Amino acid sequence: MTVSETMRAVRIVEHGGPEVLELTEVAVPAPQAGEVLVRVAAVAVNNTDLWTREGAYGRPGDPEALSGWRGPIGFPRIQGADVAGRVVAVGAGVDESLVGRRVVVDPAVYDSEGPDANPVGLMGSERDGGYAEYVTAAAERVHDVTESPLTDDQLAALPTAYGTALGMIERARLREGETVLVSGASGGVGIALIQIARARGARVVAISSGSKIDPVREAGAHEVVDRARDIAEQIRAAAPEGIDVALDVVAGDLVGEGLPLLREGGRWVVAGALGGSGVTFDVRRLYLHNAQLIGSAMHTPTHFGLLMDLARQGEIQPVVAATFPLERAARAQGELARREHVGKIVIHP
Template identity: 40%
Template sequence: MDNKQAIPEKMRAVLLTGFGGIDKLQYREDVPVPRAGSGEVLVRVGACGMNNTDINLRTRWYDRDVNESLSEDVGLKGAGDPKKADADTSGTWKEEKIVFPRIQGAAVVGTIVAVGEAVDASRIGERVIVDPQVRDLSLPERAQLVAYLGGERDGGYAEYTAVPTENAYAIESNLTDAELATFPTSYDTAEEMLVRARLGKGETVVITGAAGGVGTALVQLSLIRGATVIAIAGAAKEERLKALGAHHFVARENPDVRGAIEAIVGERAVDVVADVVGGPFFTDSLKLLRRGGRYSTAGAIAGPIQPIDLRDLIYKDLELFGITCPTPETFKSIIGHVAEGRLKPLIEKTYKLRDLADAQTELVKRNHVGKLVVVP
């Protein structure tokens, strides 16, 4: 490992010690600083954005034994049968076992301070934004994910993290590290949802969970494409989402969300549904889509198991897309939007590393618009 500056042996970090509630997060100041292996760089973390994947993994919500919605209570206490919440549980997107303790945090921005073998030392000093998806590009395009930052390998809720050099993208921007940390995970997921659904100029898109990290990204990226945006979120968030550019708003508390959307679109119907919530609205989503419409999903926090009327899918010639692994090209396109100033970072609040438990407690309440960010 090539160093041009002194790197400490120990660092501050938050360790996830097992599946369960907030109490499984342990703040430490004596965690060994990782070393950059061959083909890797060591990043001094400037900021790390928070995402639902942090909660999903900690609570064991990814496990196939868990079918409940990701409520505030689940987010605080853990999901499913606590007797099964052990290290033998498959708790990641890839349905693999987690090695505890684990450092979570996928959305990393920082500075390269050291490099491993086979990495040019000129990278030291670069300000970078990290793509959290570690891929094997020899695999089929939609099956390249081999590890996720903060899941199968340690992430950014620490002072330092080691990542593959190809995942660390140099960034030139006037935005702060905290502002830049709002983009990874949320915006590349949103972009992939819209790329796959081929959302085009003049089309109408319905966005569920529009006030969250992926939701606000979907709003902005849909507007860049020239689409008409119908945002669904909690009633208290209407003003802020319209200020972000949403053309129409439907409160999720509305007893007839589908009817409210039908009143907006009329006979033309909806071209694309971008869904990060799942739950009972899934069935209505397919009924709202026009013939040849597209449904794209990257989340199911309101409940993953839902009925489907196959006649909607068949007779309307619909297309359904599930998104877990955005491509490198998708991440690069987000970097381009950021560099050109086309995306607005939305930070609700920043937290110190030692206050990560408080930050996750706030995240599961879902009162925010945009992102919560941890600044070590």
């Protein structure tokens, strides 16, 4: 396949607001040994993009420090973790039959080679991402989904949101028949949690509000709790036997309010802090009930492989809220920040 020498890309040269996103012309990256070059068909927008751009992750011992996902960013940095596209070239040592295949890229940079490795970096933060016409990726991080019935936009919606959701569900050891609480249910991770938990045979109680309640119910939630009213009281009414597993991307006050609602041996999994990173709770509700509070950052290679199996079989149906051209990346991020949508926002490079 012919590949041009330059490409359009959106990158940041410093931390800041949407104004630091710049559309520019850069050289198309050459795939190194063990890498492939992917022509980007669609790239989804995530909270990680906003927080990386803002430098909002902090660092151990310095929560106010400007930081990318896992530390200082090497600027300039092309944003975008979630890529679906086609392989157009391969580096040395990579099977050439990959060229022309439709793929999804696992955006994680792992701490080791094993199947249960932990993500310690992210495409778009620790390495260049997919807000561009082309991106390179390690060949073992590229998953062939040529046969998937999902659209490119739906495939792009998977890596961070559905990868994070599946990581939470696996770490929670969710079992069929359990009752699950999902916070932030209208967002990309929230919709993913509802769909995967339902596919696993769980009963889903979701937290949402206003005009988003009906779409959240349509996504598969059995009960929807309105976060504008007394949340704990509504959860008790929806799940009088208690919650087995909480899948939480909100944190903040919800953790303290929600822990007493867990059943014996319940698991509370946190993978985000939309409601605030400061948490206060009664520790007796944790240890007296053999409850577990579990942190979950994205997925392992094993989790991502399971996710790609679901994608090939079309067993999940990502909801795409809106699409934008590359030159309107700042508008796409602004739309995400307003949180008035349900599902994923996708950019077309």
